[in-house]
Amino acid sequence: MQATQADATEATPVDTIDLRREFEDVDIASVLAQLDRELVGLAPVKTRIREIASLLMMERIRRKMGLATTFPTLHMSFTGNPGTGKTTVALRMAGILHRLGFVRRGHVISVTRDDLVGQYIGHTAPKTKEVLKKAMGGVLFIDEAYYLYRPENERDYGQESIEILLQIMESQREDLVVILAGYADRMEKFFQSNPGFRSRIAHHIDFPDYSEGELLTIADLMLDGQNYRFTPDARAAFEKYIAVRRTQPLFSNARSIRNALDRIRLRQANRLVSRLDRVLTSEDVMSIEASDVLASRVFAKGEVRAEVKAGEAQP
Ligand SMILES: Nc1ncnc2c1ncn2[C@@H]1O[C@H](COP(=O)(O)OP(=O)(O)OP(=O)(O)O)[C@@H](O)[C@H]1O
Numbered sequence: 001m002q003a004t005q006a007d008a009t010e011a012t013p014v015d016t017i018d019l020r021r022e023f024e025d026v027d028i029a030s031v032l033a034q035l036d037r038e039l040v041g042l043a044p045v046k047t048r049i050r051e052i053a054s055l056l057m058m059e060r061i062r063r064k065m066g067l068a069t070t071f072p073t074l075h076m077s078f079t080g081n082p083g084t085g086k087t088t089v090a091l092r093m094a095g096i097l098h099r100l101g102f103v104r105r106g107h108v109i110s111v112t113r114d115d116l117v118g119q120y121i122g123h124t125a126p127k128t129k130e131v132l133k134k135a136m137g138g139v140l141f142i143d144e145a146y147y148l149y150r151p152e153n154e155r156d157y158g159q160e161s162i163e164i165l166l167q168i169m170e171s172q173r174e175d176l177v178v179i180l181a182g183y184a185d186r187m188e189k190f191f192q193s194n195p196g197f198r199s200r201i202a203h204h205i206d207f208p209d210y211s212e213g214e215l216l217t218i219a220d221l222m223l224d225g226q227n228y229r230f231t232p233d234a235r236a237a238f239e240k241y242i243a244v245r246r247t248q249p250l251f252s253n254a255r256s257i258r259n260a261l262d263r264i265r266l267r268q269a270n271r272l273v274s275r276l277d278r279v280l281t282s283e284d285v286m287s288i289e290a291s292d293v294l295a296s297r298v299f300a301k302g303e304v305r306a307e308v309k310a311g312e313a314q315p
C-alpha cells in the first residue's frame, strides 16, 4: 500500500541529504523571491523570514536523518504600527510553513477579541474553541492581541480565552501556529502581564514604519497591479501628498496609501466622465493626473478631520 511505503521511508533515517535537491523540492526560494518582489521595504522582516525558513529547512532535514528531538515552537509575535504589512506577511508565513510541512493546510484564520471572547458567562470557551478548531492545521492570527487582557475588569471573560489559548499553544503546537499582532508598546505590556504567552513565542518580528520613498514605491506597485499609472506630475504631487499625510492623525502606512489611491481613482473616473465629447485612449484610462491627486482634502488646511472620517482606518 502507498501509505505504508511512505511511512517506511519516513521511519528509516537517512545518512546524507542532497541540500540543493531538498531546497528545490520544497521550492522555498520562489516563495522568498515573491516576497522580495511583491513587498516593498521591510528588510529586517524579510531577513527574519529567511532565517526562520532556513531553520525550518534544517529541522526538516534533521527529521529525515532521525536527529530531530522535539517539535520546534513556531508561535510568533508581529509588532508594528497599522498598515505596516503584518497581516500580509502572516499570510506569506502560512504559505512557507505549509511548504516546509510544518502545517497541514496553510490557511490563516484572522481574529480579534470579539471572535474569541463572549459577552455572557459560558460563552467564551465555546467561542474560543470554535475558532481554534477552524484554525487547526494552519495559522491563527490574533490582531491586537492585548485586548484579550483587560485587567481593569474584575471578571473579564478574556482571561478564560487566554487560558484556553495558552493550553492549546502548548499541546497542539504540531498542528497550529499562533501569531499575535499589535502595537509594540501595548504588546510589551501584554507580555509582561501574561508571561505564559511570551514563553510560548519563538519569534518576535518588528515591522518598521515605511519611509516616504517606500510609500511612493508601494503606490506605484499598487497602481501597476490595477493597470493605472501616475503621470510624472501626478507622481510628484503624490510625493507631496505622502509627506503631508504622514504627519496627520490616523496615518496608517501602506493602508493609507491604498485608501488614498482608491479616492484618487474615484476622482480620475469623475474627471473622465465629466467630458463625454471625446474618444478615450487606453492611455487616458490608465493615467492618473496631478489634478486627481491635488484635489485631496489633505492639501486643504483644516479639513484633515473630514478626510479622516471619509475613509481612513481607525486609530
Ligand atoms: N511592504 C508592502 N509592499 C506593498 N504593499 C504593502 C506592503 N505592506 C503593506 N502593504 C499593503 O498595505 C495594506 C495594509 O497591509 P496589512 O493589512 O498587511 O497591514 P497590517 O500591518 O496588518 O495593518 P493593521 O495593523 O492595521 O491590521 C495591504 O493592502 C497590503 O497589501
Ligand SMILES: [Mg+2]
Pocket (backbone or CB within 6 Å): 086, 087, 088, 143
Ligand atoms: Mg492587519
